[in-house]
Amino acid sequence: MASEAICENNVVPENDTKEEEITFKSLIDILSAQIETSEKEIKSTQLTLEQLKLEKSEMDKQYLPILKAPIKILMGDNSNVKLPMPINGQHCKMHSCFDFSRCSVFSGFPVYFYDSEKDLNVGETDDPSMACIFVVIVGQQINRITYSVLEKSLQKLPFWHGDGRNHILINLMRDENADIDIFGGADTGRAIIVQSPFVKTIFRSEFDIVIPPNIGKVSGDVWEELPPISPIRRKYFLSFKGSFKGNVQFQNGEQSDEQISNVENSVISFLKNIQLKLDPEIFIEFSCDTIIPGAINGEYSMCQNDESRYELLKQSTFALIISPANESYVSTNIFQLRFYEALKYGAIPVILGDHVILPYMEILDWKKATVILPKARLTEFHFILRTFTDTAMATMRRTGRYYFETYFSSTRSILDTALALIRTRLNIPPAPMVDMKSPSVFENNSYEVFKYEELNPENDETLGPLEAVFPSVKFSNNFTQNVFYHKFTQTGDPFRNYPFTPFEHVLPSESKFIGSGYGFRPIGKGEGGAGKEFSEALGGNLPREQFTLVMLTYERSNVLITALQRLKGLPFLNKAVVVWNNPAPPTPDLKWPDIGVPIHVIKTTKNSLNNRFLPYDVIETEAILSIDDDAHLRHDEIVFGFRVWREERDRIVGFPGRFHAWDVKNNAWLYNSNYSCELSMVLTGAAFFHKYYAYMYSHVMAAAIRDKVDEYVNCEDIAMNFLVSHITRKPPVKVRSNKSEVIINM
Known part of the structure; x- marks a missing residue:
């Protein structure tokens, strides 16, 4: 009996064995997860260390001087x-x-x-x-x-x-x-x-x-006075109306009065002949009931009725402007007035006679907006005009309209342009654009950081190195002459010096390996690759950079905090900027997460959707990720979108797409969010764009558009899409919300 009792005491119950086995397995799983996490952290740290070594090497070589906005050095x-x-x-x-x-x-x-x-x-x-x-x-x-x-x-x-x-x-x-x-x-x-x-x-x-003649308003927008760009082909293909003032000594010196008279008679005869053959496409009249005084001898006077002139130009594809026969004048009031009105009302100027001087010819490329032909081409100019495609005519009309609005439309624009021309001659850069101040909602810009329990990662991939934050290089083209002159012909703002623009040229592919490698992070150190190599370097055709996340929020604190938590460990993130659109400040008990980069919460002056596009001074990167507080993007999706944007940096690159088109039946714009194989807009609730467009939206775009956004409390994303496409003539890039899928270029 005793031996049996001893045997019974040595037997381990089956239930206890199973519990211990489960405990050990659970412990093994925990340790395995910790090992996996540690290995991932080690890998990330090694990758960061490699990046730091590269940075040190670049700093030692001092490839690039540190540049800032120009400093004033004044003369006495x-x-x-x-x-x-x-x-x-x-x-x-x-x-x-x-x-x-x-x-x-x-x-x-x-x-x-x-x-x-x-x-x-x-x-x-x-x-x-x-x-x-x-x-x-x-x-x-x-x-x-x-x-x-x-x-x-x-x-x-x-x-x-x-x-x-x-x-x-x-x-x-x-x-x-x-x-x-x-x-x-x-x-x-x-x-x-x-x-x-x-x-x-x-x-x-x-x-x-x-x-140009100073006949516009003193300052301000003039878009309400201008006809639309479309239709490209108007009622009249070509128009001209005026009365020749002649029979006086011209004093040209190079040509006799008889020769000049013969040329002008030929012009009149040929144009009348064209009109007879092509009526009603051509509108030409060589007489006026009353004329505007001021024409010089040898010039075509303008007819007095202003409204009839304006209506004729609004219905004309091309407007003929015959330069003065008296070549002792390089510019006259009447000639410049004709030119001014043609640009204003969208009739592409066709200048017959190439001895005249057009406004600001030193900085404006008038061949982009005007057809200029010598009078010797009289018999051929109609054929030349007929070869212009709708695309070519639309481009010329649009360029002419931009030149008019920017350089002709008001006393202020005329003065600004004349002085900018002189400044450009002197190789002096424009005054730098000033960023918008970013007042914090917190006193002394300090807030309590709370260590939340880390959210489960949505994938275990290494998406890039976790670098120390650094700003984009600013004002790198302060004294680059070709950039000075290019600004005047490119849609935008030529009167200010911007810290950076999305129009940087790309180096030849080999240059980054032959002396121009500062800041570049090629995939596989230039050997390419996928997977591991791709995740370790930013790659691309431009030096490394980071992006700033800008999140608009209003009375959704819990949603905001959760959205910020998800940003922890996101590669290439410079900082998170929260635009606090609520008039009331955050409650003191709101706990802000530690995401590894600064969080700046901006106090706004009013609740406006336009606030999300203000060029805040805390945004120190070229790239901005505009995102709603309730938008949920995985890290791999964000990094993929950022990589795509770096190769399409002059466009909006993002995730939610929309479609718009002109509705012929209702004579209005059609807009929908239905699933479509053709998309034309990307909503800025989850999209990358260049900070340059924040300046354009806030300071250059017509104020009436921002006012309409405030009125509707909506449509700011539509306004930004139209603005960027207006400047670049390009659509946005839609990135699918799954990185394994393709990119759609629209």
Whole structure:
């Protein structure tokens, strides 16, 4: 009995054995998961260490200087150097008549107005001793004074210095009937003359400046006054209306009056012949009931009825402008008025006669908006125009409209452009664009960080190195001349210097391995690869960079905190910017997660959807991921979208797509969110875009659009899509929400 009892005590119950087995297996699973996590952390740390080694190597080699916005270095009175006078004032060029010593490239281009014009896109100064240039605005009164009085008035200017160096005389008269030779009889010395009409013997090429007539509003948007771009082909293919003023000595010197008369008769005869054959597509009249005074001899006067002229141009695909037969004039008021009206009303100007000077020819490529032909092409110009495709005509009309709105439409735009042209001659960059301040909702910008329990990762992939945050390089093109000039012909804002733009050119593929490798992170160190190699480097055709996440929120604190938690460990994230659209601040008990990068919560002045597109100063990267607080994207989807955006950085790249088209039946825009194989918009509730477009949206886009967004409390994403496509002429890029699927380029 005793032995049996001992045996029974040594037997382990079967239930206890199973429990221990389950416990051990659970412990093994926990340890295995910890090992897997540790291995992943080690791998990530090793990858980060490799990136740090690369950064150190680049810093040691000092490939790139540190650049910032231009610093002002101003000149004083002692910079007034003595310049040798040219043999003749008509021989003035910038090198012989302009005092560069007052205009350091670091000066910021300070401008002194004798009669101060406020709120211009120039560095205005009240201190003339620091000025680079001195501006004299000539108004309507000058037509009532003599040249001798004008000359004496100029000499009495306190900073004329005897010869008018660095003075800009701007004629802004609004009278088309004014004397053509306003400054011709006065000694203007070294001063640069800026006006619409010019006699050939007075105009100094690459020194004086031809501007459009000052007949628009003082400042402000003019889009309501302009006809739509479409239809491309209008009622009349070509139009012209005017009455020739001739039978007077032209004093051309190179051609006799008889030769000139024969040419003009040929023009009239040929155009009438075209009209007879192609009526009603051609509208041409060589007579007026009443005319606008002011045409010079040898020029076609304009007919008096303004409204009939405007309506004719609105119905014309092309507008014929015949340059003055009297070639002793390179620009006249009437010629410039015809040109101004054609651009305004969308009739592509066709200039017959190539001796005239168009406004701002030094910085604007007029061949993109205008057809310019010598009169010798008279018999061929109609055939040439017929070869233009709808696409070509739309491009020219759109370019002409941009030139008009930006450089012609108001007194302010004319002044801004003339001064920007002079600044560009001097290789001085525009004033830098100022970012929007980002006040924090927290006092001293501090808040309590709470260590939440980490959310389960949605995948175990290594998506990229976890680097220290770093900003994008700013103002890298401060003094790049070709960039200066390109800005004037590219849709956008030519009057400000932006920290960066999405239009950077790409280096040849081999350059990153032959001396130009600063910042590049090629896949597999240049050998390519997939999987492991792809995840370890950002790759692409541009140097490494990061993105800023901008999240708009309103009264959804719990949703916001959960969305922020999901960002922890996201590669290439520079910081998270929360736009707090709620007038009430966050509650003190709200616990903010530690996501490994800074979180900046911005206090807004009002609840507006436009706030999500403000160019905040805390956004230090070119790339912005705009995302709603209730949008849920996995890390791999975000990183994939970022990689795609880096190769399409001038476009919106994102996830939720929409479709729009013109509804012919209802004569309105059609918009829907139905599933479609063709998409034309990407919503900014989950999309990457360049910070440059935040500047454009907030400062350049018509204010009426932002007002409409506030009125509807909606449609800001539509506005941004139209804006980007308007600037680039490209659609957005839709990225599928599964990285194994393809990208759709629309």
